[in-house]
Amino acid sequence: MELKSALGAIVVFGSLVGVYITLYKLNKKTPLPPGCEDLKADCEGCRDYACTNNPHHER
DSSP states (O other): OHHHHHHHHHHHHHHHHHHHHHHHHHHHHSOOOTTOSSOOOSSOOOSOTTOTTOGGGGO
């Protein structure tokens, strides 16, 4: 019985990994909507380094 449950867990985990990889590749192939190709932040940046708009991330 333990072998069946271990094999079932491996199959479920493998299926989840396969779905994740497939969706990741499909997302990479999706083109950006018009006007969103090169977006830049309008702010000069704040002291919050975790902000993705911080200009220090581009250096």
